[in-house]
Amino acid sequence: MMLVKIGVLTAAEGDTLKKALAEIGALWREGKFKVERSQEDGHTAIEQYITEKYGEVGKKIHTGRSRNDQSLTMIRLFALDRLREVRRLAAQLAAAAEAKAKALADVPMPGYTHMQRAMPTTVGKWLGAFASGWRDVEPLAAAALTVLDQSPLGSAAGFGINGLELDRAASAEAMGFARVQENPMYCGLSRGMFENLALQAMSFAVVLCSRFATDMMMFTQQESAFLKLPDNFVTGSSIMPQKKNYDLFEIMRANGKVFGSLQQQIQETVVGLGSGYHRDLQCTKKAFVEACGLCTSTLELLVEAVPRLEAREANLRAAMTEDLFVTDEVYRKVAAGAPFREAYAAAKADFFKRQAAAEAEREGAAKAARTQ
Structure with a gap:
């Protein structure tokens, strides 16, 4: 614990704080840790809980900290976690698509431009194109991770702490960051902008998935019936007994647009803000969390669907006019x-x-x- 290392806390006080924070974590997971309206936020609720239960040590927990850099650090850690998960899922999806493309490499398929029949191709080449795209998510996510993987903790309200030698490097290492974000004013200035950068990397995956969804809707309709998925991937109709709707791809296509709107919301929120903290930045958090969820859930769904994709070879060969x-x-x-x-x-x-x-x-x- 950094505050123990620099002498703000004794070793015993550090142990007490670790114990108290573990208690709070357990209570929160059980739904028993509540933030009262009078407390305004979780930072105050945590400090008051520790102070009431363990005394003076609770009053020291906020030393060298601001709600600004604490919130910024939590968002940064969340962003890193989601980028790594997107990179993992995209690699898994690419591998599944590559395997399926290899299995269907010689199955002929009409190629389309302008939604009209164009030239011959194969199911393998079509699916392989998406596999190549999902492979490209990895370097994009890695590039975003390189930028985001720096700790803002210790920047306080954006101006650092005078008179107290915080060991920001020790805190960064303890949290798993690659390095410290050195300029305290840049820590605050990067809020919203770093989230938007993370979503730019994710948007490549989301847009690619939305385009795959459109192809799947076209190639599963009864007029062509080139491809199919097992029945547990389709829905029925409340009035038409014969219907098998691939509406998961309709939602996926729509989510591509919703993701873009959330990304735009974050970008437009930070455009024109001056340096330093502005409460406008609170409005970026919900949009960022929702956008990350859309990206990972879309990839997770395709990780399940692509390996189960089947080609209707007779229909495909008949279409090769x-x-x-x-x-x-x-x-x-x-x-x-x-x-x-x-x-x-x-x-x-x-x-x-x-x-x-x-x-x-x-x-x-x-x-x-x-x-x-």
């Missing part, structure tokens, strides 16, 4: 020596000529059927 291969025909002509633009025009004309002939044949057959 000639329109997907027109670009391939262009490059066969190019390989044979034709200029690209001539090859493009010829392949286009040939394709639409065949399409028109096929359409005329279908209309003729339909007309004949009506006259019988």
Whole structure:
């Protein structure tokens, strides 16, 4: 305990405080530690509990501290924990997607641009693209961790403590920080900005998941029915007995937008604030906690879903119609020596000529059927 190390507390007082804080932790977990309105916040409630039960030592617990740097430290520790969890989950999800992509590497699939059929691809390449994206979450989270992994404790109200030699490095080490955030004014200045930086790293994962969700809704609809998940991932309807709704992906897509709004809320709250503490910063805490929860819950869900993803191979192969291969025909002509633009025009004309002939044949057959 740092206050013991610098002589503010005796060893016995340090032991008493450890015991008291452990008691408070146990009471809180049992729902028995309450913050009264008259106490304003948890800092005061803790100090009063210890003072009432253990006497003078409780009056020393706030030495060298401000509610500002204590709150900032708690938020910072939470942010580090959530970034590490996002990094872990993204790596787990990437591994699951890579394994599934390998298993489905040779299953053909239409590729899409503008929501229209474009060129041939495979389920493996499609899923592998998302796997590569989830792999990129790791260096983004690591970069954010590098910035955030510095302890603000001891910065007090943003100006440090004069007349008391706090061992900020010892406190940082005890809490698992990589280093001390040296400038006490920067500690306060970084509040909100560091949270926004953490969410920027997480937003890559959340946006990627929302795009995966849109693909899943398109590829599981009955008109294509390329992919499926077990029934425990779908919901039914209160009126339509036949329905199997992949609405988990609808929520996932919406959460991508909700996450963005929470991130924007934090950014807009700190824009234009001067240096030093402003109570506006309280408004960033709830949004940050909610955004972190959306990110981790989304990743957790996909960690369960992706390994159970199944390809409907017959439907996929049936969807590999000639329109997907027109670009391939262009490059066969190019390989044979034709200029690209001539090859493009010829392949286009040939394709639409065949399409028109096929359409005329279908209309003729339909007309004949009506006259019988």
